[in-house]
Amino acid sequence: MTATEPDAVRAIEAEAVSSRFARGWHCLGLAEKYRDGKPHTVNAFGQKLVVFTGADGETNVLDGYCRHMGGDLSQGTVKGNEIACPFHDWRWGGDGRCKKIPYSRRVPLRARTAAWPTMVQDGLLFVWNDPEGNKPPDEVTIPVIEGATRDDWTDWRWTETTVHTNAREVIDNVVDMAHFFYIHKSFPTYFKNVFEGHVATQIMRGRSRDDAREQRDGGGGGGPRMLGNSSVASYHGPSFMIDELTYHYEGYDLRSVLINCHYPIDQDSFSLHSGIIVQHSDALPPEAAEATARKLSDFILTGFEQDIEIWRNKTRIDNPLLCEEDGPVYQLRRWYRQFFVDVADVAPEMTDRFEFEIDTTRPVESWQREVEENLARREAQGASA
Amino acid sequence: MTVRQDDRLLDGPLLPVRCRRCDAEVLVRKASWEQTSIQWNAAARAACTGLSGDPHATCPALRSAIQEAALTGAIAVME
Numbered sequence: 001m002t003a004t005e006p007d008a009v010r011a012i013e014a015e016a017v018s019s020r021f022a023r024g025w026h027c028l029g030l031a032e033k034y035r036d037g038k039p040h041t042v043n044a045f046g047q048k049l050v051v052f053t054g055a056d057g058e059t060n061v062l063d064g065y066c067r068h069m070g071g072d073l074s075q076g077t078v079k080g081n082e083i084a085c086p087f088h089d090w091r092w093g094g095d096g097r098c099k100k101i102p103y104s105r106r107v108p109l110r111a112r113t114a115a116w117p118t119m120v121q122d123g124l125l126f127v128w129n130d131p132e133g134n135k136p137p138d139e140v141t142i143p144v145i146e147g148a149t150r151d152d153w154t155d156w157r158w159t160e161t162t163v164h165t166n167a168r169e170v171i172d173n174v175v176d177m178a179h180f181f182y183i184h185k186s187f188p189t190y191f192k193n194v195f196e197g198h199v200a201t202q203i204m205r206g207r208s209r210d211d212a213r214e215q216r217d218g219g220g221g222g223g224p225r226m227l228g229n230s231s232v233a234s235y236h237g238p239s240f241m242i243d244e245l246t247y248h249y250e251g252y253d254l255r256s257v258l259i260n261c262h263y264p265i266d267q268d269s270f271s272l273h274s275g276i277i278v279q280h281s282d283a284l285p286p287e288a289a290e291a292t293a294r295k296l297s298d299f300i301l302t303g304f305e306q307d308i309e310i311w312r313n314k315t316r317i318d319n320p321l322l323c324e325e326d327g328p329v330y331q332l333r334r335w336y337r338q339f340f341v342d343v344a345d346v347a348p349e350m351t352d353r354f355e356f357e358i359d360t361t362r363p364v365e366s367w368q369r370e371v372e373e374n375l376a377r378r379e380a381q382g383a384s385a
Numbered sequence: 386m387t388v389r390q391d392d393r394l395l396d397g398p399l400l401p402v403r404c405r406r407c408d409a410e411v412l413v414r415k416a417s418w419e420q421t422s423i424q425w426n427a428a429a430r431a432a433c434t435g436l437s438g439d440p441h442a443t444c445p446a447l448r449s450a451i452q453e454a455a456l457t458g459a460i461a462v463m464e
């Protein structure tokens with residue numbers, strides 16, 4: 001231990017990124033996308049995978065490279081329930097076994113490749129990654145999203161973006177209240193985190209910002225004024241966040257569910273997805289709800305771009321220097337670590353319940369002042385123009 | 386992976402607070418009257434009866450025990 005000298009220069013520390021990928025369910029996007037009868041290439045967990053749906057309707061995930069001579073199965077053809085390699089037509093089943101070699105009398109022993117467990121739920125395809133090779137335990141689930149299959153909600157609006165940094169950056173957002181003001185132009189007024197088991201939650205309430213025109217005008221076009229929002233967002237495992245997000249407008253509430261999820265491509269990049277569904281209501285008939293979902297989806301994408309721009313230029317930091325109005329970054333990373341160790345090594349401290357509520361008094365004062373200054377400046381500019 | 390500690394704990398540690406309803410003992414830190422950190426362990430979590438509704442809420446009985454500990458000075462409020 002070195003003594004903490006108040007005037008010593010604080011060093012930024014960062015260890016090499018672990019070569020291990022998180023254990024857990026990872027969403028590969030809309031299930032529909034993989035049901036076109038063609039094989040899909042998915043680069044994930046540092047490998048090339050092939051995703052294909054057989055004639056039986058089952059969607060399967062296999063290692064992308066054929067065990068015969070290394071052909072790329074994702075360039076092959078779906079034949080019946082199997083994927084046929086483009087090189088010599090060996091047929092691989094969803095269970096990872098070679099079912100048939102058309103030009104051979106029999107399939108050799110050991111003709112088995114890696115297969116990932118899959119799950120389709122709420123119109124989304126999930127794949128289970130586990131470096132120890134175990135099956136997904138029953139208690140590690142992704143909750144069902146009620147609105148996703150109901151008629152009074154819109155369909156998913158889904159986006160995918162490749163991000164060139166380690167996925168820990170996106171996880172850190174769970175506890176990062178202040179960046180929502182500075183990067184995303186939101187105005188948090190309440191912020192709390194709860195970590196327990198494999199779930200990490202962020203509870204946030206905010207008011208709309210009068211210095212952000214889109215918000216003041218309720219999304220543009222003279223609609224009703226947006227007052228604020230309430231959000232309960234939980235990561236269920238290392239990569240899939242469900243955000244129950246309600247926007248409060250003058251006279252009504254708009255309920256939506258936002259998905260923020262990713263899968264690692266390799267140590268230094270990940271595929272970042274967003275999904276949104278919006279509930280219909282008297283104030284928001286189906287068509288208006290569709291339009292709102294579209295608008296929110298664009299808004300989320302803008303938010304991702306704002307994060308990505310920061311990530312592109314920032315450095316990885318294992319020892320962030322925190323003030324008392326910051327969230328529990330260290331405790332979040334302690335929770336996140338459970339997905340990168342063997343099941344036998346998951347320590348109680350990684351999963352024990354932890355609650356952290358930020359005192360937002362000072363942030364709110366300071367942000368309110370900043371908003372007012374922005375408005376005054378704009379008014380002065382408007383007057384002189 | 387080195388396990389790192391939140392430096393803020395050097396300025397004020399987590400201290401035990403006992404709930405008077407269920408007798409669960411948790412670790413608590415308050416950086417101000419409005420800020421609260423609560424570290425549970427398995428025994429305390431199993432004992433608590435006040436978390437059955439909203440799983441993201443703080444147990445009301447524990448919340449008042451913490452409030453009282455702050456008022457009596459059993460835990461320091463750092464501001």
Ligand code: FES
Nearest residue numbers: 066069071085088
């Ligand atoms: S390499 Fe796949 S069939 Fe030969």
Ligand SMILES: [Fe+2]
Nearest residue numbers: 173179183307
């Ligand atoms: Fe962000």
